Amino acid sequence: MTLVVDDVRLAHAPDRRVSVVCDDGLIVAIEPAGTVPDAAADVERVDGHGALALPGLVDAHAHVDKTLYSGPWVPNPGVGTVAERIAHERRERERFGLPSEQYVSALVERMIANGTTRIRTHTDVDPGVGLRGIETVARVAERYRDLVTIEQVAFPQGGLISNPGTLELLERAVALGVPTIGGIDPAIVDRAPTVQLDALFDLAARTGCGIDIHLHEDGSLGAWEFEEIAVRTIAYDMAGRVVISHAFGIAHPPTQQRLIERLAEAGVALATAAVYDVPMPPLLALDAAGVTLACGSDGIRDLWGPFGNGDMLQRAMHVAYRNSVRTDRGLELALRAATSGGAQVLGVQHYGLDVGCVADLVLVDARNAAEAVASVPPRRVVVSRGRVVAVDGALVVDV
Amino acid sequence: MTLVVDDVRLAHAPDRRVSVVCDDGLIVAIEPAGTVPDAAADVERVDGHGALALPGLVDAHAHVDKTLYSGPWVPNPGVGTVAERIAHERRERERFGLPSEQYVSALVERMIANGTTRIRTHTDVDPGVGLRGIETVARVAERYRDLVTIEQVAFPQGGLISNPGTLELLERAVALGVPTIGGIDPAIVDRAPTVQLDALFDLAARTGCGIDIHLHEDGSLGAWEFEEIAVRTIAYDMAGRVVISHAFGIAHPPTQQRLIERLAEAGVALATAAVYDVPMPPLLALDAAGVTLACGSDGIRDLWGPFGNGDMLQRAMHVAYRNSVRTDRGLELALRAATSGGAQVLGVQHYGLDVGCVADLVLVDARNAAEAVASVPPRRVVVSRGRVVAVDGALVVDV
Numbered sequence: 001m002t003l004v005v006d007d008v009r010l011a012h013a014p015d016r017r018v019s020v021v022c023d024d025g026l027i028v029a030i031e032p033a034g035t036v037p038d039a040a041a042d043v044e045r046v047d048g049h050g051a052l053a054l055p056g057l058v059d060a061h062a063h064v065d066k067t068l069y070s071g072p073w074v075p076n077p078g079v080g081t082v083a084e085r086i087a088h089e090r091r092e093r094e095r096f097g098l099p100s101e102q103y104v105s106a107l108v109e110r111m112i113a114n115g116t117t118r119i120r121t122h123t124d125v126d127p128g129v130g131l132r133g134i135e136t137v138a139r140v141a142e143r144y145r146d147l148v149t150i151e152q153v154a155f156p157q158g159g160l161i162s163n164p165g166t167l168e169l170l171e172r173a174v175a176l177g178v179p180t181i182g183g184i185d186p187a188i189v190d191r192a193p194t195v196q197l198d199a200l201f202d203l204a205a206r207t208g209c210g211i212d213i214h215l216h217e218d219g220s221l222g223a224w225e226f227e228e229i230a231v232r233t234i235a236y237d238m239a240g241r242v243v244i245s246h247a248f249g250i251a252h253p254p255t256q257q258r259l260i261e262r263l264a265e266a267g268v269a270l271a272t273a274a275v276y277d278v279p280m281p282p283l284l285a286l287d288a289a290g291v292t293l294a295c296g297s298d299g300i301r302d303l304w305g306p307f308g309n310g311d312m313l314q315r316a317m318h319v320a321y322r323n324s325v326r327t328d329r330g331l332e333l334a335l336r337a338a339t340s341g342g343a344q345v346l347g348v349q350h351y352g353l354d355v356g357c358v359a360d361l362v363l364v365d366a367r368n369a370a371e372a373v374a375s376v377p378p379r380r381v382v383v384s385r386g387r388v389v390a391v392d393g394a395l396v397v398d399v
Numbered sequence: 400m401t402l403v404v405d406d407v408r409l410a411h412a413p414d415r416r417v418s419v420v421c422d423d424g425l426i427v428a429i430e431p432a433g434t435v436p437d438a439a440a441d442v443e444r445v446d447g448h449g450a451l452a453l454p455g456l457v458d459a460h461a462h463v464d465k466t467l468y469s470g471p472w473v474p475n476p477g478v479g480t481v482a483e484r485i486a487h488e489r490r491e492r493e494r495f496g497l498p499s500e501q502y503v504s505a506l507v508e509r510m511i512a513n514g515t516t517r518i519r520t521h522t523d524v525d526p527g528v529g530l531r532g533i534e535t536v537a538r539v540a541e542r543y544r545d546l547v548t549i550e551q552v553a554f555p556q557g558g559l560i561s562n563p564g565t566l567e568l569l570e571r572a573v574a575l576g577v578p579t580i581g582g583i584d585p586a587i588v589d590r591a592p593t594v595q596l597d598a599l600f601d602l603a604a605r606t607g608c609g610i611d612i613h614l615h616e617d618g619s620l621g622a623w624e625f626e627e628i629a630v631r632t633i634a635y636d637m638a639g640r641v642v643i644s645h646a647f648g649i650a651h652p653p654t655q656q657r658l659i660e661r662l663a664e665a666g667v668a669l670a671t672a673a674v675y676d677v678p679m680p681p682l683l684a685l686d687a688a689g690v691t692l693a694c695g696s697d698g699i700r701d702l703w704g705p706f707g708n709g710d711m712l713q714r715a716m717h718v719a720y721r722n723s724v725r726t727d728r729g730l731e732l733a734l735r736a737a738t739s740g741g742a743q744v745l746g747v748q749h750y751g752l753d754v755g756c757v758a759d760l761v762l763v764d765a766r767n768a769a770e771a772v773a774s775v776p777p778r779r780v781v782v783s784r785g786r787v788v789a790v791d792g793a794l795v796v797d798v
Contacts, residue, residue: 073766078726276723277679305725306773307716317706324675326704327477367472374705 001042003386005361007033008048010353014368017050022359022386030355046388048363051380052372054335055353056117056360057312058342061245061271061296065099065123065133069301070106072096076306082185082216086158089303090128099129099136107300108140111310112147113390115362115379119148120296120346122155122182122212125173127165134173143399147389151346153212155182160199161192167199174207183213187221194228201232212243212271218279222249226259230266239267243294243345247272251279264289269345272337273298274318275307283323283333294345295319295337312338316373328370335373359386400441402785404760406432407447409752413767416449421758421785429754445787447762450779451771453734454752455516455759456711457741460644460670460695464498464522464532468700469505475705481584481615485557488702489527498528498535506699507539510709511546512789514761514778518547519695519745521554521581521611524572526564533572542798546788550745552611554581559598560591566598573606582612586620593627600631611642611670617678621648625658629665638666642693642744646671650678663688668744671736672697673717674706682722682732693744694718694736711737715772730769758785
């Protein structure tokens with residue numbers, strides 16, 4: 001099927017009005033607006049009315065398995081530490097029927113309607129839930145596969161070394177096709193930092209999977225963990241396949257610049273969610289050093305907290321805001337975290353608004369990318385794999 | 400005219416479905432839903448379909464005179480300090496036709512459609528712009544007076560003592576009916592902290608106006624300024640009529656608790672905007688001490704920065720987020736900053752969702768106040784002074 005997206009301005013060249021021709025899910029031509037003739041009957045056209053076209057948004061750090069989205073309002077107890085939040089979730093998740101295919105589906109539909117066409121989601125794996133989360137998310141991913149690509153990280157939320165049986169479950173998840181394994185605060189949660197990291201890198205070496213580690217550890221402890229991860233990334237020749245998520249340690253001023261240089265050397269990327277008041281990766285300094293920064297929703301309305309809506313353009317705004325950037329360039333970098341930075345972390349081929357790329361486009365009313373980030377306009381039209389899948393915030397295709 | 404808002408749940412009692420009867424701009428009755436009979440022809444009814452009713456939102460700290468809203472996209476140079484931003488604005492405002500009645504009007508319409516029914520806006524006053532900003536905003540305020548109450552602060556953005564002629568302009572503004580005077584970073588901008596504060600309090604004593612001081616000064620300098628303001632508030636018997644806006648100094652841990660106690664003793668309120676990565680007033684500790692916290696938009700799409708949309712429910716979300724609160728109670732306190740906290744700072748009489756209050760209501764799809772803050776739903780219906788003024792994000796009355 002051919003889709004012509006008429007009269008849009010591409011985010012990287014907002015001064016030209018063009019038509020984007022999509023065929024078999026790819027962008028096959030970009031022509032001056034008004035020059036693509038009305039053709040055969042199997043050509044669908046959508047009029048962009050001069051809207052700005054962003055590439056499909058990439059949510060590089062979600063936890064859709066945890067969500068209560070579309071479910072009951074669950075007051076949060078407001079416990080203070082990561083460890084207490086983990087314990088709270090372990091205690092309560094069964095009671096609320098988590099993981100829930102219904103809630104995950106409702107959330108994924110919202111994410112698509114918000115313009116997200118790629119998701120990396122960290123799914124809890126532990127001896128309690130086993131691989132039920134992985135299986136639940138896999139079913140949802142299969143159901144929505146023509147609209148969004150959902151890839152999972154097998155995530156040892158409750159600890160890896162300190163929670164016997166979890167490492168074996170991670171290995172089983174990888175055997176089932178999960179492409180990436182996660183880690184979590186190797187010092188504070190597992191109290192065995194080098195042991196956890198060695199276990200992760202060994203499993204990756206054996207199976208070929210990638211690694212995406214939650215690191216809430218900050219200050220000098222976080223800085224030390226960064227170094228340990230960089231050392232192993234180089235030793236295991238895993239440049240480009242290791243991500244540090246949250247990465248609070250990078251906000252520690254005394255070691256910030258040295259860490260950034262080490263990340264660049266080792267080929268380790270960062271993913272942030274810019275939630276709450278968490279320490280932020282420095283947008284401009286990371287860009288200057290060539291370190292890839294991705295961005296994600298983190299938890300959305302779950303037992304960890306009540307916030308979130310699966311809107312990656314709003315996430316980009318938070319990344320810019322918390323970095324106190326005001327320039328167009330800064331705003332564009334924040335958008336990059338929610339688009340090509342995420343695509344890079346996910347290893348997406350043929351991503352972007354060029355001929356030959358997968359035809360994922362999001363149309364918004366904004367004069368340029370900077371304004372799109374600063375003002376977070378509604379998503380007028382979402383095109384995924386060359387098909388209009390959402391209009392004005394609602395799905396328009398049957399699933 | 401009588402308006403019956405049928406079938407809503409009040410934010411402070413979300414488990415009961417009620418009808419709110421408004422007459423002559425006031426709430427005259429609150430009855431169980433379905434029990435208010437269809438009456439005379441001059442009764443308008445609006446069906447809330449079980450929506451949550453919030454009181455009219457209060458933007459207690461805006462700068463509508465500076466806005467470029469609805470105007471051109473102006474890339475921000477990203478200068479680093481408050482002093483540089485002030486200088487940038489002084490240089491550029493004429494070129495962009497600021498203050499602009501057109502832009503101010505467009506922004507005020509957006510604020511109303513977002514559910515704001517009360518605004519305190521700090522209007523630049525200095526020998527360059529004179530009272531043009533005050534007059535511009537006054538014209539807009541007059542035009543929209545049946546939909547929103549806009550009160551001004553005569554604001555010496557460019558300095559008070561260091562900018563000769565400004566104090567006299569403030570006094571003229573008060574003579575014209577402006578109820579409040581502003582101050583700005585008495586140490587860093589004016590380099591004459593006690594002189595600025597004495598000048599403000601003396602003018603207030605002579606004229607009866609209130610005081611609302613911008614304080615970006617942080618750390619021990621900010622803490623010292625807090626104390627100087629508290630001392631004068633007590634000496635001049637101005638409890639309840641002094642506000643410290645932004646108030647970065649309150650985030651300084653070594654002196655935080657002592658300052659909170661002094662603010663409570665002196666009757667000084669705080670206003671925050673929770674913009675960018677600025678230091679945040681501590682929501683829970685202020686509440687525990689009985690210090691009033693209000694919240695505002697700060698600048699919206701102006702020469703200071705590209706962000707902002709005049710959405711006070713989103714502002715409440717940022718206040719909660721930056722305070723890392725997750726409990727219903729914390730979310731409710733954030734909403735209070737954008738509602739009754741602001742109303743208190745503005746000295747509004749008869750504010751709230753009770754019989755006898757001014758009939759300002761905002762209907763949203765949320766189960767309770769906490770969910771409204773966490774999810775920032777669209778504003779379905781805005782009622783101002785007992786009249787439906789906006790539906791689904793657009794004004795429905797002629798102005």
